[in-house]
Amino acid sequence: MVLSGNGVVAQSGGPTAVINNSVCGVVQEWWKKQLQGTLYGAVNGIEGILNKDLINLSSQRSEFISGLRYTPGAAIGSCRYKVKEDDYLKIINVFKELNIRYFFYIGGNDSMDTANKIYQLAKNENFDLRVVGIPKTIDNDLLYTDHCPGYGSAAKYLATTVLETSIDLKSLMTKNKVAILEVMGRDTGWLTAAASLARRNENDAPHLIYLPELPFHKESFISDVEDVYKSVGYVYIVVSEGLVDQHGNYLSFNKSTETDSFGHVCLGGVGNTLQALIEKNLGLKVRSIVLGTAQRSAMHFASLTDAEEAYMVGVEAVRMAVAGKTGLMVTLVREEDEKYYCLPGSIELAKVANKVRKMPSAWISADRKYVNDEFIKYARPLLQGEVPIPICNGLPDYVSLEDTKCRVS
Amino acid sequence: MVLSGNGVVAQSGGPTAVINNSVCGVVQEWWKKQLQGTLYGAVNGIEGILNKDLINLSSQRSEFISGLRYTPGAAIGSCRYKVKEDDYLKIINVFKELNIRYFFYIGGNDSMDTANKIYQLAKNENFDLRVVGIPKTIDNDLLYTDHCPGYGSAAKYLATTVLETSIDLKSLMTKNKVAILEVMGRDTGWLTAAASLARRNENDAPHLIYLPELPFHKESFISDVEDVYKSVGYVYIVVSEGLVDQHGNYLSFNKSTETDSFGHVCLGGVGNTLQALIEKNLGLKVRSIVLGTAQRSAMHFASLTDAEEAYMVGVEAVRMAVAGKTGLMVTLVREEDEKYYCLPGSIELAKVANKVRKMPSAWISADRKYVNDEFIKYARPLLQGEVPIPICNGLPDYVSLEDTKCRVS
Numbered sequence: 073m074v075l076s077g078n079g080v081v082a083q084s085g086g087p088t089a090v091i092n093n094s095v096c097g098v099v100q101e102w103w104k105k106q107l108q109g110t111l112y113g114a115v116n117g118i119e120g121i122l123n124k125d126l127i128n129l130s131s132q133r134s135e136f137i138s139g140l141r142y143t144p145g146a147a148i149g150s151c152r153y154k155v156k157e158d159d160y161l162k163i164i165n166v167f168k169e170l171n172i173r174y175f176f177y178i179g180g181n182d183s184m185d186t187a188n189k190i191y192q193l194a195k196n197e198n199f200d201l202r203v204v205g206i207p208k209t210i211d212n213d214l215l216y217t218d219h220c221p222g223y224g225s226a227a228k229y230l231a232t233t234v235l236e237t238s239i240d241l242k243s244l245m246t247k248n249k250v251a252i253l254e255v256m257g258r259d260t261g262w263l264t265a266a267a268s269l270a271r272r273n274e275n276d277a278p279h280l281i282y283l284p285e286l287p288f289h290k291e292s293f294i295s296d297v298e299d300v301y302k303s304v305g306y307v308y309i310v311v312s313e314g315l316v317d318q319h320g321n322y323l324s325f326n327k328s329t330e331t332d333s334f335g336h337v338c339l340g341g342v343g344n345t346l347q348a349l350i351e352k353n354l355g356l357k358v359r360s361i362v363l364g365t366a367q368r369s370a371m372h373f374a375s376l377t378d379a380e381e382a383y384m385v386g387v388e389a390v391r392m393a394v395a396g397k398t399g400l401m402v403t404l405v406r407e408e409d410e411k412y413y414c415l416p417g418s419i420e421l422a423k424v425a426n427k428v429r430k431m432p433s434a435w436i437s438a439d440r441k442y443v444n445d446e447f448i449k450y451a452r453p454l455l456q457g458e459v460p461i462p463i464c465n466g467l468p469d470y471v472s473l474e475d476t477k478c479r480v481s
Numbered sequence: 482m483v484l485s486g487n488g489v490v491a492q493s494g495g496p497t498a499v500i501n502n503s504v505c506g507v508v509q510e511w512w513k514k515q516l517q518g519t520l521y522g523a524v525n526g527i528e529g530i531l532n533k534d535l536i537n538l539s540s541q542r543s544e545f546i547s548g549l550r551y552t553p554g555a556a557i558g559s560c561r562y563k564v565k566e567d568d569y570l571k572i573i574n575v576f577k578e579l580n581i582r583y584f585f586y587i588g589g590n591d592s593m594d595t596a597n598k599i600y601q602l603a604k605n606e607n608f609d610l611r612v613v614g615i616p617k618t619i620d621n622d623l624l625y626t627d628h629c630p631g632y633g634s635a636a637k638y639l640a641t642t643v644l645e646t647s648i649d650l651k652s653l654m655t656k657n658k659v660a661i662l663e664v665m666g667r668d669t670g671w672l673t674a675a676a677s678l679a680r681r682n683e684n685d686a687p688h689l690i691y692l693p694e695l696p697f698h699k700e701s702f703i704s705d706v707e708d709v710y711k712s713v714g715y716v717y718i719v720v721s722e723g724l725v726d727q728h729g730n731y732l733s734f735n736k737s738t739e740t741d742s743f744g745h746v747c748l749g750g751v752g753n754t755l756q757a758l759i760e761k762n763l764g765l766k767v768r769s770i771v772l773g774t775a776q777r778s779a780m781h782f783a784s785l786t787d788a789e790e791a792y793m794v795g796v797e798a799v800r801m802a803v804a805g806k807t808g809l810m811v812t813l814v815r816e817e818d819e820k821y822y823c824l825p826g827s828i829e830l831a832k833v834a835n836k837v838r839k840m841p842s843a844w845i846s847a848d849r850k851y852v853n854d855e856f857i858k859y860a861r862p863l864l865q866g867e868v869p870i871p872i873c874n875g876l877p878d879y880v881s882l883e884d885t886k887c888r889v890s
Contacts, residue, residue, distance in 0.1 A: 087649050116654035145648035152655045231876055236778040239554035239879060240496050245525035246561045251774070269876065273883075344753075361773035365660070369649040372641050372782050375875065455875030466784065466864030467641055467678065470648060474682075 074394055075200060077173030080121060081129065082114035083146040084179030088222025089374040090382040092140035092147045094178050094206050097386020099129050099137050105394055116149035118186060121163050127473065139471030141379065142461040144371035147473055155186045160193045167201060174202050174393050180209040184401055185425035191399040202393035205401030205421050206385050210368045212262035215429045216419040217403035221385055224378030224454035227266035229370040230255060231455065234270035237361060238277030238308045249306035250350055250358045254343035256367050257312045261285050261431045265443045266451055267310040277308030280441050284314035285431050288323055294353045296441055301356065315342050372468050376457025381414060388416035412453035483803055484609060486582030489530060490538065491523035492555040493588030497631025498783040499791040501549035501556045503587045503615045506795020508538050508546045514803055525558035527595060530572050536882065548880030550788065551870040553780035556882055564595050569602045576610060583611050583802050589618040593810055594834035600808040611802035614810030614830050615794050619777045621671035624838045625828040626812035630794055633787030633863035636675030638779040639664060640864065643679035646770060647686030647717045658715035659759055659767045663752035665776050666721045670694050670840045674852045675860055676719040686717030689850050693723035694840050697732060703762045705850055710765065724751050781877050785866025790823060797825035821862035
């Protein structure tokens with residue numbers, strides 16, 4: 073079953089706090105299986121394969137590899153490159169040239185599409201290649217997996233920020249008693265919904281949560297804010313950057329015309345739009361918070377559960393590939409037990425490629441401005457535990473490939 | 482020396498992650514000294530005194546009081562109320578009515594002015610009152626103290642965020658390679674400058690730091706950004722919300738007309754202005770991060786050094802008052818030693834009232850777009866250590882007065 077040859081692991085799309093845990097899992101399992109070939113890391117994802125810009129990961133010092141377990145960002149580099157049709161053959165040719173027989177691709181639904189096409193082309197070419205996808209996204213929008221590595225850490229950081237900034241907001245007696253937190257999430261509200269985990273008592277923040285799954289109505293919004301202000305005395309609003317109006321248009325401030333290389337609209341600024349609405353219609357001052365990429369990189373308060381699962385799916389990918397499996401993505405399967413835990417499973421890449429898993433409407437509250445206990449029950453276990461990180465000079469002491477780099481080409 | 486009577490402690494202005502440490506220090510030292518009177522907490526700062534909205538702090542459960550050591554926000558409430566001339570007599574009358582002989586006021590330079598006026602009026606009225614100010618501000622802009630409690634924690638969170646988001650930025654190969662982080666600080670750049678602590682190697686982020694102490698030149702800014710982009714490949718910019726142009730006008734986006742009750746301009750939005758400048762002139766995409774009040778409430782990664790000093794100045798305030806001192810603010814005095822430590826000192830309230838301590842120009846680099854090693858040497862020790870916080874359900878388990886509240890009036 074073990075193919076003689078080399079392997080390559082690549083990271084794709086927006087990094088997460090724990091994406092390097094998956095790389096670490098792949099490398100350490102590669103070592104453990106005592107595979108003879110070299111395990112490469114593709115510098116900046118698929119671009120590293122196209123450009124043969126590869127790092128020998130299997131010869132790295134074990135201290136660096138284990139340091140990946142507490143280091144955010146994409147340690148071997150990531151990209152948002154949209155693979156073109158004629159790139160696929162180039163990729164297969166690079167694999168043939170370097171005798172790469174294992175391809176591990178860490179990413180979201182776009183990346184699973186790329187992985188699937190590489191898998192299909194290799195099959196058509198009768199090139200024996202094991203392709204295994206490793207899920208990763210703070211958006212939590214992949215199908216057929218209970219949740220996605222990266223989500224739990226982003227959710228934990230986000231809910232903590234809501235908790236802390238709402239204590240601040242509540243404790244300061246001013247007119248400035250409205251806060252808007254803008255949350256990442258292009259098409260789905262999974263991360264935005266996680267803000268609800270900060271709430272402990274009925275009147276606690278967040279008070280209003282707006283998801284991209286539901287069209288936004290300005291009039292209802294203004295009256296929602298007014299109602300909370302009157303009954304609670306301050307208002308904490310959490311809103312997804314991907315909020316759309318009844319016509320499906322993004323509410324974001326000034327960037328609706330920009331798109332990335334996948335044709336996805338680049339968002340950011342919806343907080344400004346809502347702030348203006350509140351100030352104009354209710355005369356309340358608003359404080360906006362835009363955490364931006366801190367949401368996906370805050371390893372300093374990441375979820376240990378999430379980090380361990382990100383590591384596990386990396387390990388499992390190697391196990392599956394070595395066992396002869398290909399064309400699959402590793403999944404997380406939640407076990408029915410008193411205590412939460414997940415086991416690894418798998419699904420065909422074709423089934424997750426380019427698909428988006430939206431928040432189930434059954435988990436959105438009837439008044440459409442919050443989530444319900446079913447969601448809380450689902451999400452709470454994903455935030456448990458903290459990742460121990462070494463500290464140097466009062467700041468996290470993350471590892472970097474720069475110090476240990478040995479490029480192949 | 483010990484006056485027979487009650488005491489009141491109040492929190493003022495924007496909270497910090499560690500402001501409750503000072504309240505805790507006051508209460509625990511009050512208990513330790515076995516003072517006979519009641520120690521009140523003024524609900525929402527000076528407004529609580531004016532309205533006789535007081536909490537009996539000295540009768541609170543010790544578990545709640547010690548929980549203040551890891552709880553952000555202003556636990557007894559804060560305000561931005563501008564004390565009017567005829568309020569001072571009202572305050573003194575409340576003190577007389579309730580036999581309050583000790584007044585501890587935790588705040589910044591505005592609050593020290595208020596404390597000083599109360600002190601002066603009590604003296605004129607021959608009312609024996611001990612007034613001691615306790616420094617607090619993430620802005621770090623009080624004179625005559627080495628630094629201000631609250632600053633170290635904000636600096637630690639900020640530098641950590643720069644470190645993590647810059648690793649994210651660097652690791653993702655896109656055109657989207659410019660980040661702007663907007664930092665709190667109306668008139669001074671102390672907190673903005675602390676972002677420099679994230680840098681470990683020459684080309685590390687942050688690359689450019691703009692302080693309100695120096696007028697901002699658009700042309701130099703654009704060429705600074707271009708230079709870094711060409712030489713490093715990505716640009717991380719940290720900018721104070723209080724940035725002004727050559728004419729002294731705030732650069733902030735759309736709020737320059739708003740003022741708070743002190744007549745201070747309400748800032749926010751300078752990141753948007755700079756983002757537009759870069760996108761228009763250099764065609765680079767920019768990611769903005771606006772941490773907002775998370776900067777002053779992120780207890781989940783606060784500085785232990787800062788928390789301990791905030792506690793110490795609270796303790797010292799009671800010691801000073803009991804020893805008969807009044808009209809003073811507690812200060813932090815850095816000792817000349819191999820190992821960093823501070824001892825408490827004191828200064829007349831009149832000397833710090835309404836004064837602003839700017840960043841020394843000797844600590845700003847010659848090219849005016851960074852800080853130098855003198856600043857780093859000053860700031861680094863203030864970030865050391867992490868505050869241990871209890872966790873419940875994966876999130877910080879902060880205490881709240883709501884559960885234990887026993888209002889006096």
